[in-house]
Amino acid sequence: MKRAWKDKVFVITGASSGIGRATALALAKKGAHLVLAARREEPLDDLAQQCEALGIRCLAVLTDVTDSAAVRALATQALHAFGRIDGWVNNAGVYLVGRLEETPDDAFRQVMETNFFGTVYGSRAALAQFRHQGRGTLVNVSSVYGSTAGPYVSAYAASKFAVRGFSASIRQEFEGTGIHVCTILPASVDTPLWQHTANYTGWRARPVEPVYSPERVARAIVHVLAHPRRELFIGPSRRAFTVLHSLLPALTEKSLRSMTDAKHFEHQRQPRTSGNLFRPMSQGIGRSAGYRSPARQWFKRLLLAGGLVATLASLRRTAAARRLGLQVVNALGA
Numbered sequence: 001m002k003r004a005w006k007d008k009v010f011v012i013t014g015a016s017s018g019i020g021r022a023t024a025l026a027l028a029k030k031g032a033h034l035v036l037a038a039r040r041e042e043p044l045d046d047l048a049q050q051c052e053a054l055g056i057r058c059l060a061v062l063t064d065v066t067d068s069a070a071v072r073a074l075a076t077q078a079l080h081a082f083g084r085i086d087g088w089v090n091n092a093g094v095y096l097v098g099r100l101e102e103t104p105d106d107a108f109r110q111v112m113e114t115n116f117f118g119t120v121y122g123s124r125a126a127l128a129q130f131r132h133q134g135r136g137t138l139v140n141v142s143s144v145y146g147s148t149a150g151p152y153v154s155a156y157a158a159s160k161f162a163v164r165g166f167s168a169s170i171r172q173e174f175e176g177t178g179i180h181v182c183t184i185l186p187a188s189v190d191t192p193l194w195q196h197t198a199n200y201t202g203w204r205a206r207p208v209e210p211v212y213s214p215e216r217v218a219r220a221i222v223h224v225l226a227h228p229r230r231e232l233f234i235g236p237s238r239r240a241f242t243v244l245h246s247l248l249p250a251l252t253e254k255s256l257r258s259m260t261d262a263k264h265f266e267h268q269r270q271p272r273t274s275g276n277l278f279r280p281m282s283q284g285i286g287r288s289a290g291y292r293s294p295a296r297q298w299f300k301r302l303l304l305a306g307g308l309v310a311t312l313a314s315l316r317r318t319a320a321a322r323r324l325g326l327q328v329v330n331a332l333g334a
């Protein structure tokens, strides 16, 4: 299996923390060579060293994905170093919470510049090289908010819907060429995104449960790089919301609003901030940010196990009742 990855070359944007960082490590462990991009130098260099220690070649390129020339230069540097690109992951992204009325125009626009136009520039650069090679896999990271929007995320949801629609369109343009375009739609993930978020609500934001690990998303990205598919949701509960939304849109939107109000914020005030929209932040350089504490996970597992036991017990009771009913029916000769 490792042989299949050996000497393959992948570009990952937004690699300095979170999902991008986890994806880089997952690919490095498989033996692939990497080109890592983000704005923060120190965490990127540190990651490159970690990856190289796993025996692969790694190039860190400081890149702001809102700058189309910088993204083209990223592709050029990757080709200079490795001679080809097998896969490109447009993962760089920013988050913003705030009512539309509270969100400044420039902040709204910067979310689109990063999440959507950053993906457009990355896709153009990658697809030009893939066309030249006659093969390659592009992975664009959208979000469950690219499928069903909640309140207070109008800029983010617009950008992620745009990524999803854009990817679906170019996927069809490359149909049958050996070039694949895949979209990843994760639910809440435990990453520094929640420390980096722009926030105009006045309340500290937190991911809505259930929260998945960045490693789980990284595994999904690695999987589609090896076995391309159109779209992949990560987080069954939010996928269920998408299905529910197509069946009962008004009810789903009402419950999304209540769920967001109840679960998306801490009981802690926070001053308005543009987070890492315009400038990278020094904090939040790891893969995760502690939203999935082991104690909490164990507690959830216990609850789940308790629920399963209760369900099994009630099923047994139902089966026993059914058996008893059958005996009575038999005894009555019905």
Ligand SMILES: NC(=O)c1ccc[n+]([C@@H]2O[C@H](COP(=O)([O-])OP(=O)(O)OC[C@H]3O[C@@H](n4cnc5c(N)ncnc54)[C@H](OP(=O)(O)O)[C@@H]3O)[C@@H](O)[C@H]2O)c1
Residues within 6 Å of the ligand: 013, 014, 015, 016, 017, 018, 019, 020, 037, 038, 039, 040, 063, 064, 065, 066, 091, 092, 093, 094, 095, 114, 141, 142, 143, 144, 185, 186, 187, 188, 189, 190, 191, 192, 193, 194, 196, 207, 276, 279, 280, 281, 284
């Ligand atoms: N965490 C979640 O719950 C979740 C759920 C669904 C989808 N996603 C998506 O997953 C992707 C990764 O996010 P994450 O959760 O891993 O958050 P994160 O830890 O904040 O990572 C975001 C990455 O994007 C980079 N970035 C931001 N602006 C950039 C710019 N202008 N140019 C280049 N790089 C930039 C950041 O690095 P620098 O600051 O160093 O540039 C960082 O490496 C994003 O697209 C996000 O929307 C996340």
